[in-house]
Amino acid sequence: MPAFFAKWATLMAESTAVRILLPESLAGDAKALLPKNNHLELVFCPTNDSWVRDYGPTFVHDSEIGGLVGIDWHYNAWGGKYPPWDADDAAAARICDHIGIPAIRSKLCLEGGAIETDGQGRLLTTPECLITSTRNPDWSSEAISQELHAQMGVTEILWLSGGGLVGDDTDGHIDQLARFLDPCNIVVAVCDDPNDPNHKPLEDNYRQLRLWGETSEPKVNVHRLPIPAKREVDGQRVPESYCNFLMLGRQRLLVPTFGQPAADEHAIAVIRELACGAQVESIDCQDLIWGLGALHCASRDQPKACEA
Structure with a gap:
């Protein structure tokens, strides 16, 4: 896996600055794998795993201070599934300190992969990842909504309730199920095989999103993005979804691709048609998905401080 991460970081660094979290003990190994590139920076920070999307800060613009802040959510490794998680829970504050912005600690237990926004006040999530006794005991959906509004300025929430992918240990992260490409276009994971156990829950998600998209303002167009055929690793199905793509700015x-050419090429074509001229590239994630996540899960994007 170090070779995969080095290749991925190098690819991203062709157009954007990339910071790589790692323990200082691995600095020599990382430097040996990575090219000399001013867009690549090693940041020494202890962590328990690689899924920085979930424990890293959620960046928001704060009009009162006129700049970025990082929301530091409570984190407990997807409802206490994989101890220890203390280093991960401390990472968001360390990241904010490194880049010189305030960190705001929230009492809400939330993983970054569990939320998807259009950047204009609308948010998609799933109840299984937030309204649970393992993450937020004694929190109602109303209380959670109020906290999301207070910390992120969220004004509209869709609780997508169809269900998640077989093999997904997050309980149904939205970044595997539905993503905004822009405020008026969403891609949603579907399964075209009626015999696959993913078929019904994903169709339910699709129908719910279609109904919501027609009534939300501005209207949202919902596009089907079929998942590849079932694949297992060591007898366990892996949750492969093309929704786990990663935007690098607007360019x-x-x-992610999964070694199934027809399905991979179809997904790339769907996304390319909706990408508003952005360059769409693929990266083979057959190895990364063994950890039950892909590109979006293993990254945390930081917006420019000067953006309004």
């Missing part, structure tokens, strides 16, 4: 978009 580039990286799509």
Whole structure:
């Protein structure tokens, strides 16, 4: 896996600055794998795993201070599934300190992969990842909504309730199920095989999103993005979804592929048609998905401080 991460970081660094979290003990190994590039920076920070999307800060613009702040959510490794998680829970504050912005600690237990926004006040999530006794005991959906509004300025929430992917240990992260490409276009994971156990829950998600998209303002167009056929690793199905793509600003978009050419090419074509001229590139994630996540899960994007 170090070779995969080095290749991925190098690819991203062609157009954007990349910071890589790692323990200082691995600095020599990382430097040996990575090219000399001013867009690549090693940041020494202890962590328990690689899924920085979930424990890293959620960046928001704070009008009162006139700049970025990082929301530091409570984190407990997807409802206490994989101890220890103390280093991960401390990472968001360390990241904010490194880049010189305030960190705001929230009492809400939330993983970054569990939320998806259009950047204009609308948010998609799933109840299984937030309204649970393992993450937020004694929190109602109303209380959670109020906290999301207070910390992120969220004004509209869709609780997508169809269900998640077989093999997904996050309980149904939205970044595997539905993503905004822009405020008026969403891609949603679907399964075209009626015999696959993913078929019904994903169709339910699709129908719910379609109904919501027609009534939300501005209207949202919902596009089907079929998942590849079932694949298992060591007897366990892996949750492969093309929704786990990564946007690199407005110019580039990286799509995970899974070694199924027809399905991979169809997904790339769907996303390319909706990408508003951005360069769409693929990266083979057959190895990364063994950890039950892909590109979006293993990254945390930081917006420019000067953006309004």
